[in-house]
Amino acid sequence: MPVDTTESRTTAPTTPAPPRRATRRKRPAGGQLARALVAWAIALLTVFPLVWLLLTAFKPEGESFSGGWPSHWTWDNLKFVLTEVPFPRYLLNSAIVSVVVTVLALLFHSMAAYALSRLRFRGSGLVLGAMVSTMLVSLPVILVPLFLIAKALGLLDNFAGLIVPMIFNAFGIFLLRQYYLNFPTELEDAAQLDGCGYPRLFWHVVLPLSRPALASLSVLFFLANWNAFLWPLVITSNPDLAVVQVGMSSLQGQYASAYNYVLAGSLIAVIPTILVFLLGQRWLIESMKSSGLK
Amino acid sequence: MAALTSITTKAAGKPAMSAERRKRETRAAWLFLAPDAIGLLVFVAIPMVFALALSLFDVDGFGNYRWIGLDNFHRMLSDPMLGRAIGVTVKYVVLFVPLSFAFGLGLALLVWNKFPGVGMVRTLLFLPNALSLVVIGLLWQFLLVDKQGVLTKMGRPFGLGDVSFLGDPKWALPTYVLISVWYSMGYQMLLFLAGLNDIDGEHLDAARVDGAGAWQRFRHVIWPLLGPTSFFVLITSLVASVTGLQAFDLVYVLTKGGPDNQTSTIVFYIYQQAFSFGHFGYAAAITVMLVLFLVIVTAALFKVTGGGRLHAR
Numbered sequence: 001m002p003v004d005t006t007e008s009r010t011t012a013p014t015t016p017a018p019p020r021r022a023t024r025r026k027r028p029a030g031g032q033l034a035r036a037l038v039a040w041a042i043a044l045l046t047v048f049p050l051v052w053l054l055l056t057a058f059k060p061e062g063e064s065f066s067g068g069w070p071s072h073w074t075w076d077n078l079k080f081v082l083t084e085v086p087f088p089r090y091l092l093n094s095a096i097v098s099v100v101v102t103v104l105a106l107l108f109h110s111m112a113a114y115a116l117s118r119l120r121f122r123g124s125g126l127v128l129g130a131m132v133s134t135m136l137v138s139l140p141v142i143l144v145p146l147f148l149i150a151k152a153l154g155l156l157d158n159f160a161g162l163i164v165p166m167i168f169n170a171f172g173i174f175l176l177r178q179y180y181l182n183f184p185t186e187l188e189d190a191a192q193l194d195g196c197g198y199p200r201l202f203w204h205v206v207l208p209l210s211r212p213a214l215a216s217l218s219v220l221f222f223l224a225n226w227n228a229f230l231w232p233l234v235i236t237s238n239p240d241l242a243v244v245q246v247g248m249s250s251l252q253g254q255y256a257s258a259y260n261y262v263l264a265g266s267l268i269a270v271i272p273t274i275l276v277f278l279l280g281q282r283w284l285i286e287s288m289k290s291s292g293l294k
Numbered sequence: 295m296a297a298l299t300s301i302t303t304k305a306a307g308k309p310a311m312s313a314e315r316r317k318r319e320t321r322a323a324w325l326f327l328a329p330d331a332i333g334l335l336v337f338v339a340i341p342m343v344f345a346l347a348l349s350l351f352d353v354d355g356f357g358n359y360r361w362i363g364l365d366n367f368h369r370m371l372s373d374p375m376l377g378r379a380i381g382v383t384v385k386y387v388v389l390f391v392p393l394s395f396a397f398g399l400g401l402a403l404l405v406w407n408k409f410p411g412v413g414m415v416r417t418l419l420f421l422p423n424a425l426s427l428v429v430i431g432l433l434w435q436f437l438l439v440d441k442q443g444v445l446t447k448m449g450r451p452f453g454l455g456d457v458s459f460l461g462d463p464k465w466a467l468p469t470y471v472l473i474s475v476w477y478s479m480g481y482q483m484l485l486f487l488a489g490l491n492d493i494d495g496e497h498l499d500a501a502r503v504d505g506a507g508a509w510q511r512f513r514h515v516i517w518p519l520l521g522p523t524s525f526f527v528l529i530t531s532l533v534a535s536v537t538g539l540q541a542f543d544l545v546y547v548l549t550k551g552g553p554d555n556q557t558s559t560i561v562f563y564i565y566q567q568a569f570s571f572g573h574f575g576y577a578a579a580i581t582v583m584l585v586l587f588l589v590i591v592t593a594a595l596f597k598v599t600g601g602g603r604l605h606a607r
Contacts (some may be wrong), residue, residue: 039412039415040415040445043415050421052437064442067447120320140537140561141585142330145342148344170334227428230546245428258447259439274421277424
């Protein structure tokens, strides 16, 4: 049954709240206010560590542990990390990996989802079941055998190794398939009558229509890959291939007590995350909710 | 359900295909499926099977394989460090799962109704979940530095000023749990909000008309209707706390499994066995046991609770 809720959510992310809200407003105003204040207080406490990160990154050397506002705001920590540490290199590596994985994953998953939702062939149910069952497997669980297989395939210490094994996950296929099952086939039927072959049909009709679903998945995939640590940690040892999360953990070793540098690096690494998150928040939340209630 | 039926209805609605067209459609389908099917096979399915094979070998750091039968499994029985890692994971699960469940549900109930800035509040509560666990580890390490960290100083009035939150074997695990809760409560809040929004407002209004107070409405209307959501949250947070990235990334950055191995989870121990000591075969054997255990627990939970429909019967 929950499948239905997933579908309606992915296709209509802007459905307005049901009218029952109106009845709930009859509540005494005092209780409402108290609740709002508590909620705000908890939200601010929750982001306090992040505010502290921001402040500390701009504090002059030696002030990291002094309380409150910086005595004066300085760019020195950020400058140090960007010039004395190969941080731009880390950022570039992370950007390349995240973007390439996201683009390829979206392409492959929408192709597979198209086949599993629109094309009739023997064994489609079996293929779907097999793919969905891999959703339960997480990276830490298959880390050791995956590493040995990737090594045997020549994926150790190169970009292919950072990228290729991270493309494949059944969740994207599942979500896109739900989406395709839910939109009308008339356009495709018309195109097919005009003698349009499957590849052209997919590229010119199906892909353009999947934009909303692709948007939410792209936010999810980008964030997951930008934040990835474990796989890049084991599959690369060449410092030139270090992604930003690996670079930061090595910063921790090198500048153990120089928290002003460590936090400046963290701030830089977090900026793309927060930007993508805030810009794509609505889409992200749609896809996460669907992942939650499949 | 709807997903499965719509295939058949669609097929039935269309006129019968010619054999030639059917062949063309099948070929196209397999071509579209090929990249993901091959990828999932090579990078997910085969590793699962390979783990099983690997667990029967002794693999050294140079990639030499030697058949040793069940020796890796025997070794697990007499490995005190593994027992300790299992203990850490059990403690972590027992603390993390209920705590994050309670926080997620509590926050969802708090921000369910509209108030000025409710969207912003939800965003802020969810924000930690968008960050990388490496940044989270580094940041909390800084906040909790002995005697000097801002949170350590705030603990002074409560007599916690001299506590070494990440360095004291007594405190490290609870601290790691709390950081994990901070990280994941926003995600669980989101799942609960989705569940709450599916509840028909008329049930609540009816309960209110009947004079049910807030607690009674929660206990007798909201809680039963949230059954499937609660079950889902429980399963995902159980699986995440045993095998998720939070069981590795955070440990790696915060404590490296210390102090005195008090935060060395099973997945961290597997990583160490393989990548610090080069015992790939032994690491694979632990992996196999872990997968078996998870499959059994998930199936048992599903059976016991009927997929969360405990109350709806």
